[in-house]
Amino acid sequence: MQARLEDVSMRDMRERATQGGPLVIRGMTVAYDRKPAVFSVDASFRSGRITGIIGPNGAGKSTLLRAGLGIVKPLAGQATFFGTTLARSRDRVAYVPQRASVDWDFPARVVDVVAQGLYRRLGLLGRYGRDHDDMVMTALERVGMEDFSARQIGQLSGGQQQRVFLARALAQDAMLYLLDEPFAGVDAATERAIIKVLKTLRSDGRTVIAVHHDLSTVEEYFDDVLVMNVRKISDGPVGTAFTPEALETAYGGRLERGVRDPQKARA
Amino acid sequence: MNGADFVTFSLTPLLIGSLAALACALPGNFLVLRRQALVGDAISHVVLPGIVLAFLVTGTISTWPMLLGSAASAVMAVVLIEAIRRFGRIEPGAAMGVVFTAMFAAGVLVLEKSDTSGVHLDVEHALFGNLESLIWLDATGWTSLVDPVALAGLPPELFRIGLVTVVIGLCLAAFWRPLAISTFDEGFARTLGLPVRAIGLGIVIASALAAVAAFDAVGSIIVIAMFICPPAAARLMTNRLGAQVAWSAAFALIAATLGFTLSASGPAWFGSENAVSAAGMVGTVAGMILACAALFGPART
């Protein structure tokens, strides 16, 4: 126990010492079948903020995240986490994939999925004890899913599945949370529950980056944005980067009236 | 049948059949869950060219060349399938169909043309095995189980399948968590730092080892029944991974023992003296178990 405490304080010191933010992406280009989905994107995400990656469908938002995490192989470019490689910061990074990316018919209960978040703590053969069970239940409580712990995952609604995924990430107890379309196809109650959790994470000093496509909620949910469409169009605090010009460039003619002007949308 | 006859003629085929069924069913669970059931189909077909290749190189049919040859051949098949899928942009089912039929055809052709009369290897054997022939001639009764001389005469296939089953069982226990996580959510598994590619290849290699060890007993096509039927039936019985693997092991053992018993004594009930193919019966029983699970399994839909 003593050793572990020392570990943690050492880690904090090193974290403060490093120059890089929680995630820095440099010159990232990803191509599917010789068509770039992401082209030469540079981005630096600020610590302790909730950042939204905004752009139209097919703009490469999820691809940027997945390339940064090494899930897809970029053609060029690199990502650094907390000033170092992903391999050295895995304990500090949690990822919430798109709900549709997995087969929910998999034979598992809600607790089984959330417990996957403890893998790096448990290792191959580490015993899953009562304290681990507590961590899982705490994570489920934070997303309001504690009553569903023994439910087969295939029987959950879309919103509930999304919350289970978030709970798994919470169980990882990371410093940086990367979420791929967390609000896609979920009910209003889930959307509120998720944003509440994300804001709690921010007040704990953690960093949240979420791929998002609903322009009407951007100003309410996010501190910073990265507007992109294959290339980066603008980034920074919502007030300066989430501008009508940036959206015009990102969405071209596809932007619907009403959300064209974010100032008006808020009013 | 008295005890001595049972030990001589039934004990070893029963053991080999059961171990073979178990060795195949365990990795089969992950093939089914990963929607790779037909990778099992492909692997079982390419085991034959692997064995033939090992025979051409070493001139014998012994354990290590066989295991190595078929593992190499399975890995080669998977790499070819992946290359055709990626570069040719061909859907995986068709890519598999191209690779395993061609490799199987090559294996059959070489087997037909090369002189394998000195060893126990021919096309028919390769297609549906010969479980009945794996008898323990040195046994004289139950006491032979403690007689070192008789034990030395146990069929080598028993050791091969025993070794493979134990290795697969141990790997499954040791890598249970990475297997489960990467099967459910590959992207998430990657962010945990799990080597998902190696895990996928590991499942293929384990399946190939199971297929080659079971090859003596049931041949290269009925082995697919062992890969797929018990896990698929098990999936219809439960919604938990651990329970599914346990069910699949139980179904595999039932299929092996019931199938062998039916093949040996079933025909006698109809007044026929000759036994029917044990491997065929094991596969048939496995199929029946799946049919029952599909009709009555609690988690069938």
Place this chain on the structure above:
Amino acid sequence: MLRDALTFQLGYNATLVTVAAVLLGIAAGVTGTFLFLRKRALVSDAIAHATLPGIGLAFIALTLSGHDGRYLPGLLAGSAITAMSGLFAVQWLSSRTRLSEDAAIGAVLSAYFSLGIVLLTIIQTMSTGQQAGLEGFLLGSTAGMLLSDAILIALGGLLVVALVFLFRRPMSLVSFDPGFASTSGVRLDRIDLTMMGLVLGVTVVGLKVVGLILIVALLIIPPVTARLWTNRVELVVILAGAFGGIAAWLGAGLSASAPDLPTGPLIVLVSFCAFAVSMAFAPRRGLLSSFVRHRRFQTGVHLRQGLLALAQGQPIYEPLTIRLLKARGLARADGVPTRKGTIRAARAFRDEKRWEVARATPELELAAARYDGLTQIEDVLTADQIVEIDRRIGPPEAVP
């Protein structure tokens, strides 16, 4: 000997067998194309293996009723019945239980095959006083085929080809775009059933020549080979038929030219050779061209990205980018641009700016979608359009 076989000089029977094989190859290639485009290639594997119990049952029924158990039409009819039940078993398992189609295929093919093996061993022990020779259906054997059998197979192959020709329009529609086909009034389930019926026909006809284990190769390999060469459905169909026919002709000829060469494996291997050559050298989808194009694309992207970074005075982190820039005399090893590099960088930057404007302009959206990081905008837009864009960007800045 081989030349004799290929030029139909080996006697009437052998010639007829070869003709039958060629017709079968064409029918299989054409039918398989629709199956492959429908992404259900391996359903045929279940159908093929499910023929075995039917053969066994038909043999037993024929023998018990006092007929010759080897009567081919009877055996083929029996095989068609169990093959159909196997097909329905696959469809039932994948639609009524949570099992996916691949698991259903694997389960059905292996269970039916196992049952078939049990029946074969029963037949072996039935004291009928004659060699059943049903093992020939596993890997195909054309040696010693009866004249009537060869005629039956040739006619069967001809029938399947004719049926495919008859149904080619709705089947291409369904396999190309099922959604559109059903809205335009084609009954999807009926066409699917027709397609499966034809697959079943090919399988049954091919049992004696290629054998049930490898018949899927005839249905899969020629269409895949053809697909590597062209994107047009009609051409894939024609090419697949041609590849299938040629492979069957060569394979059957080779098999007839030497003793104990099983026909099935030979046809499959000839077919695979054509596939391997296509896979290596086909334009676009071949390994060689894929590799070359990927390298070219990667180099292009790195250069472009490097030039854009130079134009904006940003540091370049990627070692490969710097190496490529240096090799072309555009930058020094420390990432400082040369004179030539500065000019090219400014040009790339201007091109990128033009694209940016084009993408934000609704009228140009279609053209802007062609952006791939490499294409020059001059290749996509007219000179007038570019002038208009330049007007909005402003005059070019002086190269520093």
